[in-house]
Amino acid sequence: MGKEKKYSVLVVDDSDINRDILNTILSADFKIYEAADGIQALEIMRDSRKKIDLCLLDIMMPRMDGYEVLSVMNKEHIIDYIPVIVISGEQEADKVEKTYDLGALDYILKPFEPRIVRRRVLATVMLFEKQRELSYKLKAQMEENSRKVDEKTGLLSYASFFFACDTLIESGKIEEDYFMVAIDIEHFRLFNDWFGREEGDIYLQELADCLKEYTAGTRAICGYLGGDNFALFAPYSLGLIEQIQERIIDMLEKYGQSIGFGPMYGIFEARDSLYDAQLMYDNAVTAMSDIPGNYHNRVAIYDPGLLKKTGDELIMLSDVQRGMDAKEFRFFLQPKVNMLNGKIVGAEALVRWAHRTKGLISPGKFVPILEDNGFITNLDRYIWEEVCKWLRSWIDRGRDPLPISVNVSQIDVFAGDVAEYFEHLIKKYDLSPHMIDIEITESAYAKEYSLINKTVDRLRKAGFKVLLDDFGSAYSSLNMLRNIKVDVLKLDMKFLDTNEDRENSEKGISIIDSIVGMSNQLGLPIIVEGVERLDQVEVLTKLGCVYAQGYYYYKPMPLKKFEELIKDNSKVERESDGKVSNYKPLHVLEFLRTNLFTDSMINEVLGPFAFFEIVRDKLAVVRVNEQYYRVFSMLGEVTEDEIITSVDRLIDNNSDFIEIFNNASSSKSKSSSGCVIYNSPKGTAKKLYFRVFFLHEREGRKLFCSTIWDITDL
Numbered sequence: 001m002g003k004e005k006k007y008s009v010l011v012v013d014d015s016d017i018n019r020d021i022l023n024t025i026l027s028a029d030f031k032i033y034e035a036a037d038g039i040q041a042l043e044i045m046r047d048s049r050k051k052i053d054l055c056l057l058d059i060m061m062p063r064m065d066g067y068e069v070l071s072v073m074n075k076e077h078i079i080d081y082i083p084v085i086v087i088s089g090e091q092e093a094d095k096v097e098k099t100y101d102l103g104a105l106d107y108i109l110k111p112f113e114p115r116i117v118r119r120r121v122l123a124t125v126m127l128f129e130k131q132r133e134l135s136y137k138l139k140a141q142m143e144e145n146s147r148k149v150d151e152k153t154g155l156l157s158y159a160s161f162f163f164a165c166d167t168l169i170e171s172g173k174i175e176e177d178y179f180m181v182a183i184d185i186e187h188f189r190l191f192n193d194w195f196g197r198e199e200g201d202i203y204l205q206e207l208a209d210c211l212k213e214y215t216a217g218t219r220a221i222c223g224y225l226g227g228d229n230f231a232l233f234a235p236y237s238l239g240l241i242e243q244i245q246e247r248i249i250d251m252l253e254k255y256g257q258s259i260g261f262g263p264m265y266g267i268f269e270a271r272d273s274l275y276d277a278q279l280m281y282d283n284a285v286t287a288m289s290d291i292p293g294n295y296h297n298r299v300a301i302y303d304p305g306l307l308k309k310t311g312d313e314l315i316m317l318s319d320v321q322r323g324m325d326a327k328e329f330r331f332f333l334q335p336k337v338n339m340l341n342g343k344i345v346g347a348e349a350l351v352r353w354a355h356r357t358k359g360l361i362s363p364g365k366f367v368p369i370l371e372d373n374g375f376i377t378n379l380d381r382y383i384w385e386e387v388c389k390w391l392r393s394w395i396d397r398g399r400d401p402l403p404i405s406v407n408v409s410q411i412d413v414f415a416g417d418v419a420e421y422f423e424h425l426i427k428k429y430d431l432s433p434h435m436i437d438i439e440i441t442e443s444a445y446a447k448e449y450s451l452i453n454k455t456v457d458r459l460r461k462a463g464f465k466v467l468l469d470d471f472g473s474a475y476s477s478l479n480m481l482r483n484i485k486v487d488v489l490k491l492d493m494k495f496l497d498t499n500e501d502r503e504n505s506e507k508g509i510s511i512i513d514s515i516v517g518m519s520n521q522l523g524l525p526i527i528v529e530g531v532e533r534l535d536q537v538e539v540l541t542k543l544g545c546v547y548a549q550g551y552y553y554y555k556p557m558p559l560k561k562f563e564e565l566i567k568d569n570s571k572v573e574r575e576s577d578g579k580v581s582n583y584k585p586l587h588v589l590e591f592l593r594t595n596l597f598t599d600s601m602i603n604e605v606l607g608p609f610a611f612f613e614i615v616r617d618k619l620a621v622v623r624v625n626e627q628y629y630r631v632f633s634m635l636g637e638v639t640e641d642e643i644i645t646s647v648d649r650l651i652d653n654n655s656d657f658i659e660i661f662n663n664a665s666s667s668k669s670k671s672s673s674g675c676v677i678y679n680s681p682k683g684t685a686k687k688l689y690f691r692v693f694f695l696h697e698r699e700g701r702k703l704f705c706s707t708i709w710d711i712t713d714l
C-alpha cells in the first residue's frame, strides 16, 4: 500500500463495539469513516469530498438495513465505484446470496477474525483499484482510437468514426436532424482494373477531400471505413450530397465520363437517437442496394423493403473493356433513302461487336447493359470518333461525303458535355457539322426533359442536325412534339405495325397519318425506320412520307460495302442546302401532304410554282417545279444559279416584291398577291403575277409557296 495515499474505508454498523473493533484493526492502513445506520452511510458515500474506497456493511440495522443500502447504491450507481464487503451474523444461504445479488463483493461472517478482515479489505481495495486503473487505460485507449485518422484519406478510420458518432449522440448535443450517409463507389474494383490502383487512390483521396471541405466548420463527422466505403454523419442536407456528386462527376471526366464509377449514397435519417451509429450505417447501406445501375438517381433513403440486385453483368463489363482495348468494336452503316426515287441520302452508324470468340454481336445484346451500368459513353465516343475518321478519309480520297447519323444515349448526356465533344471532333477531323447527324432516342425525353433539351439546343446551335429516334414508341405523345426542338422525326415502324390484322393495320396507318399531319404543321421532316415491305412504302408515300431506312432498301452493312455502293453517283441524292437542284426532281408531296395530287397534276393545275423562304429579311427561292423552270428558261435563265438569282433581279426591279411575301405572312388569310416587272437578261420586260401563300415559320425561316403567271400579254 503506497505511503503517499491512504485509502478510506466506511464502517457501517449499529453496534458501537463492532465499529470500534474494526476501527482498531484497520486504522493503521486506512482512513476510517463510521456510520451507525444505512441513512448515515449513504450520506457519507454521496459526499464526493470523502472519496470512500470501500464500504464494510452490516445487514441488520435500524432505520435502514444493509439490503436497502445496497439497493440504493445500485440505483444511484454508487456500487460502480465503491466496493462493498458485507459483515453479518446471518448464515442463511439465501440471505447471503441476496447480498451478492445486490452487488456486494465479499461476505464476512460474524464473529470475525480481525487479521482476516484486514487482509480481505486490503485485497478488495487493491483489486478494485487495479480494475479502475485498467478501465482508465481502456477509456484512454478508446479516446485515442477516436482520434485515429486514416493515413490515405485523412478521415477517421472505422472504429474512430463510430466511436465519434456514438459520443456525439450520447452527449445529447445534437439539436437538429442528422443523417447517416453510407457512400460506396460503384464498380470500384473495375475502376482499379481499368485505370490502376494509383488512380484508384486518387479517386478515394478526392472523395475524402470533398467530404472534408464541404463539411468544414460544421459538426459533421466523416469516416473512411476502408475499401471504397465512406461514411458521413452530419446535419441533414441533401444539398451537401448534391455538391459532392457534382464534383465527383466533374472529376470522372478525365476517365472518359464513366458515371458508372460514380459513388452511390445511402441515407438513414436519424430523427431519434435510439439507434447507435453502426446500426444507422447498416441501414444506410441497405438503402443503397437499390441504386446500382440507376444513373438518374444516385441517392436512396432508407426504406425497410428494399431488394438487392446482383448480376454477372460485371463479367460482361470487363469483357467489353477488353474488347475496346482489342478494337473489336466497329460500326456498320445502314443507308437512308428517298422512297420516291430510291436514292441514298445518308446513313446511320450502328455499332457492332466483332467478338474474338462469339462472332458478331448486335448492340441489343450489350448496349442496354452498358447503359444500365453507365458505361455506354466510352463506347459511344469511340464510335463517334471512328465515324469522323471515316468521313475524313472518304473526303481525303476525293469523294463527296453523305451525312452520317450517330446514336447518342441519354446516359451520354448525363456523363458530360455532348455538344462540346462533337464540336471537338469536327474540329479535330476538319469536318462540317452538316456531315454528322445526331440521333437521340425519344425515351430520353421522358426522363430528363430539360437536360436533354438543353443539350439538343446546343447541338443545333453548333450546326448539327438532331433526329428524334424511335418516335412512336411507348412514350410518344404528339403534343410533346410542340415542345421538343429537333430537326427530324425518326418514326419507327416497329411500334406501328401495319402488318397484323386489318383493324390493327388501319390503326397503325391512322397513327402515322396523324403524326405526319402534325409534323407537317410544325414543318418537321420525317424519316421512317424499319421499313421492310413494299406495301409499307406505298402506304407511307401516299401519306406524304419521303425518307426511309429499312431492310426493304438496305440492311446495315460494313464500311467497304457502303463505300462501293455510294461510289455510284446515280444511287445517291445529295442535299445542296437551299439550292434548286436540276437533277433533284420536285416532289410537291414533301410539302403538301395529300394523296389526291400527283406531281404532274400539280404542275398542270397550278402552273409555274415555287417555294420561297425569307431568312434574316432575305428572300430566296427554295424549290421550283418544271413549269416555273420553263418560264424562266424561256426568258433566258437556263442554269440553276440563274434561277436563284432571278429572285434578286425581281427584288432589284421592284421594291415592293418582298412586300407581297410580308403581307402574306402578316395577313389573316396567309395569302397575298401582286404584279411585278421582270427584266430578263435578254432585255425583254415581262409582267409577272405572284400569288403567295405563307406556310409556316420555324427558327426564323419563313416558308412560302407561290404561283407565278406571265401576264405580259393580258
Ligand code: C2E
Binding pocket: 334, 349, 350, 351, 362, 363, 364, 367, 376, 380, 383, 407, 408, 409, 439, 469, 470, 529, 530, 531, 532, 549, 550, 551, 552, 556
Ligand atoms: P436504332 O438507333 O433505332 O437503330 C435502328 C435499328 O433498327 C438497328 O438495329 C437496325 O439494324 C434496325 N433496323 C433497321 N432497319 C430495320 C428493318 O427494316 N427491320 C428491323 N426489324 N430492324 C431494322 P441495331 O443495329 O441492332 O441497333 C439497335 C439499337 O441499338 C439502335 O436502335 C440503337 O438504339 C442502339 N445502338 C446501335 N448503335 C449504337 C451506338 O453506337 N451507340 C448507342 N448508344 N446505341 C446504339
Ligand code: MG
Binding pocket: 348, 406, 407, 439, 469
Ligand atoms: Mg438510331
Ligand code: MG
Binding pocket: 469, 470, 490, 492, 529
Ligand atoms: Mg431507332
